[in-house]
Amino acid sequence: MALLCASTSAIAIFSSCSSERPSFASLKRTNQSSFLGFFPVVALSKPSSARTTTLSSSKRDFRVCCQDLSLVPENQRWMFEESEADGPDIWNNTWYPKAKDHINTEKPWYVVDATDKILGRLASTIAVHIRGKNLATYTPSVDMGAFVIVVNAEKVAVSGKKRTQKLYRRHSGRPGGMTVETFNQLQQRIPERIIEHAVRGMLPKGRLGRALFNHLKVYKGPDHPHDAQKPVELPIRDKRVQKQR
């Protein structure tokens, strides 16, 4: 069993967290799994021996026992209450998303303008958001990420001489079937493919990765047909993503 040896400072912090519990629970979305947003009243830990007088029940139940509640400060009395633990046990089971935690129709949509943004840095941020690696609920086997729309794909920038020197290769499978194009040529032909190629290289390769790739929508001009999804501006934390003029 996980015997948490939290120091007293941690217990004080937990108690201050618990005192603000109701405000967090009301802020969380109600349609997520039951325990999210609910800070449980189950006994967290065995506090230091000064407080616990009965350790014999350590194997049977994990409620903290203390015979003399007057020693415990007011805001920490909740740890010693005999309340029933309602809801799932969140301290012994790692959270795994249920079906209602990753419904596609309720995922956030982000939009980003690719004008004068460095290709790789932009693609990296997009891939992180599509995969869901910025979320606390990240799970490698489940698609928890958001949808991302890229507009003005033909105006994406690269540094150095990559415009004429970066090569995009594809092979048809037959001998002699290798086609090589430069960045410029591909941008003239199919500009969306540049961003798609970059992001696809940064997503996992596999069944889930291919499904994630479908959450990327790239468009050539400044508009996109997804106004109904009310996309939000994609928060980019990379400072060097904008091309310096």
Added chain:
Amino acid sequence: MTRIKRGYIARRRRKKISLFASSFRGAHSRLTRTITQQRIRALVSAHRDRDRKKRDFRRLWITRINAVIRGMGVSYSYSRLIHNLYRKQLLLNRKILAQIAISNRNCLYMISNEIIK
């Protein structure tokens, strides 16, 4: 030597093994030789993955904590959080931190603000 039939001895042994593989798919739960092989593979996987399970879960917790912590401020990361935790001698493990991150994110922010100082 008198003639000895083997009787039901082999059948009893195989019945035990096929009980183990009773939930496998297709021929893996129907054909005796295949059942024996698949049972061995299943047990090998279970043995190897009991140790992997500990590694995998720790990885998952670290990734989840990292995801939340990086949203906190510029150039704050999981590694700095762990360094601060050890510096303040706070013994919270990654499992608990990850569960806190999911259930009560502001609590995690409070903890990390306390230990930054």
